[in-house]
Structures are given as structure tokens and as C-alpha cells.
Amino acid sequence: MPIRIPEDLPAQDVLSGENIFAMTSSRAAQQDIRPLEVGILNLMPNKIETEVQLLRLLSNTPLQINVDFIRIDDIAPKNTPQSHMEAFYHQFSDIAKKKYDGLIITGAPLAHLQYEEVKYWDRMTAILDWANRHVQSTLYLCWAAHAAIYHFYGIRRTLLNNKVCGVFQHKVLAPHNELLRGFDPCFFAPHSRFGHVDVEHWQNIPGLEIIAQSEQAGVYVAASEDKRMVFVTGHPEYEGQTLHEEYCRDTDVGLFPAVPKNYYPHDDPQNEPIVRWRAHGSLLVSNWLNYFVYQTTPFDLNQLAANKKVHQETS
Structure with missing residues (x-):
């Protein structure tokens, strides 16, 4: 069964064109299961x-999923129409009392900013604490992963002079x-970040297991035992x-970025990039949905708070 998304969301047409099954709200309402x-x-x-x-990654599962997009502030995004935000995004205050089976928090292009310099850092920490009480399993990506490690365990990332960028x-x-x-025992994945947390810091977090690691990029996937x-x-x-688009954008504004490693044939940006992470990326999210969300979440989400183990906050 597919993800369920609003009928007018622009992603609907893109996913349909890729033969990805995304169910409209009206059709999903006819099914007698709990998504x-x-x-x-x-x-x-x-x-x-x-x-x-x-949504492309979330769609590769037999589960029906209701998706809520959440925004962290009222500021109009530079690259997204305000009308789109008003139509498809929830203010955090509107969903703060709701409980979720799963939550994904994306990365953010915050480059060399320290956490306390981020304009929405107070709201971010409030959402992190809220997730511990209202969400069965949270998937933190890139900047959000480092931000959560800092907030919950007090481990501050190192900001690198050169971006970790490539596959x-x-x-x-x-x-x-x-x-x-x-x-597979070895697999590829893309990185694009200035932040880095040494493996020793990850290893010292109680109840956390390092699951996948790169010699060049460091820890890639880690998860709590629960x-x-x-x-x-x-x-x-x-x-x-x-x-490629990130590289061209940074080049156009005069940042002189390094060529993403292991991405272009012969490391030549004139060549078409090699895509070799898509299957594992899709499988990672599908496994998270199935084994870390679906197999562990209570049928009645109102019971989630009683079962939720709140992690020690150190900041």
C-alpha cells in the first residue's frame, strides 16, 4: 500500500510519472486499516x-502512510512559494498534541553556524524534546543528526574547513x-556537510550502536537500542x-568548492554523475518504517507516551 498525500501536492504528479504509487486522501479513506x-x-x-x-523513499513499502509536513517558523522560504507552505504545511503548534508513529527531520544548509546561532534553535530543541514524548521512532538526517546528538548528549560537532562532499x-x-x-556488506551513500563527529564520541554514547561507517566520511548510521x-x-x-546542482550553485557564487568525490567519472564535472546509492537509500528508509516504526508502534497511539523511553537531555 502507498503513502497518502494531499491530492493537489505537486509531488503527486512527479511520483506518478515515475510509476510510484501514491494514494490520494479520498481513495485512502475507503480502506479499513490504521495507516x-x-x-x-x-x-x-x-x-x-x-x-x-x-516521499519517493517512503513509497517503497506495503504500508499505508499518512504524511504531515511540518514547518519550524513563519518565515517564507526563499525557494518555495508561500502559497505552497500555507496549503501543505502545518505549524508546529497545530500538531503539538498529536502523536506520530514516525518522524523525519531533514538536514539544513546552515554551513558554519554554531547551534546557538541558528535563529530557530530554541524551537528546534523544543521539537526534539516533543518527539521524545510524541513519536515512536525519529529519523534524523545530516544536520539534524548532529543537532540531536548535541542536544541530547552534549556532543558538539567539529566544523571542517572543507566540506565532506561526495559519494x-x-x-x-x-x-x-x-x-x-x-x-550489501559494502555500499555507497552521498554526504554533503561541514560538520563532523569523531567516531569515539559516537562510541561513548550509552545505548547507541554504530551500524554503518565510512573510512572517509565517518559514522553514517547509528541507532539507539530501543x-x-x-x-x-x-x-x-x-x-x-x-x-551536481550543489556544486554548480557554489561555483556560480564564487565559493570554489572541491569537486564531489567519487561522483563524476574521472572526477570530471563535465561527465554525467554515477548514481550508486539509490537502492540502499530506499532500503534504509523501508527498513526503518517496517522494523523501527511499524513493528514497534502501538496500535493505539494514545498509548505511546506510556511506552516511550525519554532519553537523557544534557543541554
Whole structure:
């Protein structure tokens, strides 16, 4: 069964054109099952592009999913029409009393900003604490993964002079963990970030398991033993051209970015990028939905608060 999204959401046409089954709300209402409730806190500037990327991954499952898009503030995004935000996004205050089976918090293009310098950091920490009480399992991507590690465990990322950017090979360190069920022992995934957390810091977090790691990019996937928190430091949702578009954008504004590693044949930006992470990215999100959300969430979400283990907050 597919994801259920609003009938007029632009992503509907894109997904249909790719032969991805996304059910409209009216059709889903005719089915007598409880769909999963999944929220997406979208912090990326191009909301529509990120919506398509994440919905594509969420669609590869037999589960029916209701998706709520959540915004962190009232500021009109630079690359997304305000009318789109008003039509398809919820203010956090509107859904604060709701409980979710799953929540995805995206990365954010915050470059060299320290957390306390982020204009919405207070709201971000409030949402992180709320998720511990209202969400069965939360998937943190890229910047959000580092932000959550800092908020809950007090581990501050190192800001690098050179961006970790490219497609890197990773090794599965925990082959019996359900999150990577079906993965090859070695797989590729894209990264695009300035932040870095040393593996020793990840290893010192109690109750956290490092599941996949790269020699070049560091820890890629880690998860809490209770399956409530999943940290992914890269971008499994990225499309084939996303890193290329980032490289061209940074080049056009005079930032002189390094060529993304292991991305273009012969590291030549004139060549068509090699896409070799899509299958594993899709499988990662499908496994999260099935084993960390669907298999663990209570049928009655009102029971979630009593079962939820709240992690120690250190900030």
C-alpha cells in the first residue's frame, strides 16, 4: 500500500510519472486499516524538491502512510512559494498534541553556524524534546543528526574547513541490525556537510550502536537500542543530480568548492554523475518504517507516551 498525500501536492504528479504509487486522501479513506502517521519536519530551503525525495523513499513499502509536513517558523522560504507552505504545511503548534508513529527531520544548509546561532534553535530543541514524548521512532538526517546528538548528549560537532562532499563507500558494522537488513556488506551513500563527529564520541554514547561507517566520511548510521532514535549523517534521499546542482550553485557564487568525490567519472564535472546509492537509500528508509516504526508502534497511539523511553537531555 502507498503513502497518502494531499491530492493537489505537486509531488503527486512527479511520483506518478515515475510509476510510484501514491494514494490520494479520498481513495485512502475507503480502506479499513490504521495507516501509519509520519511527520516530516522539512528544514531544507527548496521544500518541494525535498518533499519529492523523501516521499519517493517512503513509497517503497506495503504500508499505508499518512504524511504531515511540518514547518519550524513563519518565515517564507526563499525557494518555495508561500502559497505552497500555507496549503501543505502545518505549524508546529497545530500538531503539538498529536502523536506520530514516525518522524523525519531533514538536514539544513546552515554551513558554519554554531547551534546557538541558528535563529530557530530554541524551537528546534523544543521539537526534539516533543518527539521524545510524541513519536515512536525519529529519523534524523545530516544536520539534524548532529543537532540531536548535541542536544541530547552534549556532543558538539567539529566544523571542517572543507566540506565532506561526495559519494563514499561504507561498511555494515552490525549485519544483524534490522535497519540494514538486506544491505550489501559494502555500499555507497552521498554526504554533503561541514560538520563532523569523531567516531569515539559516537562510541561513548550509552545505548547507541554504530551500524554503518565510512573510512572517509565517518559514522553514517547509528541507532539507539530501543529503536526510538536513528541518526543518518548523509543524504540517502538525494537524487542523482543533487550533488551536481550543489556544486554548480557554489561555483556560480564564487565559493570554489572541491569537486564531489567519487561522483563524476574521472572526477570530471563535465561527465554525467554515477548514481550508486539509490537502492540502499530506499532500503534504509523501508527498513526503518517496517522494523523501527511499524513493528514497534502501538496500535493505539494514545498509548505511546506510556511506552516511550525519554532519553537523557544534557543541554
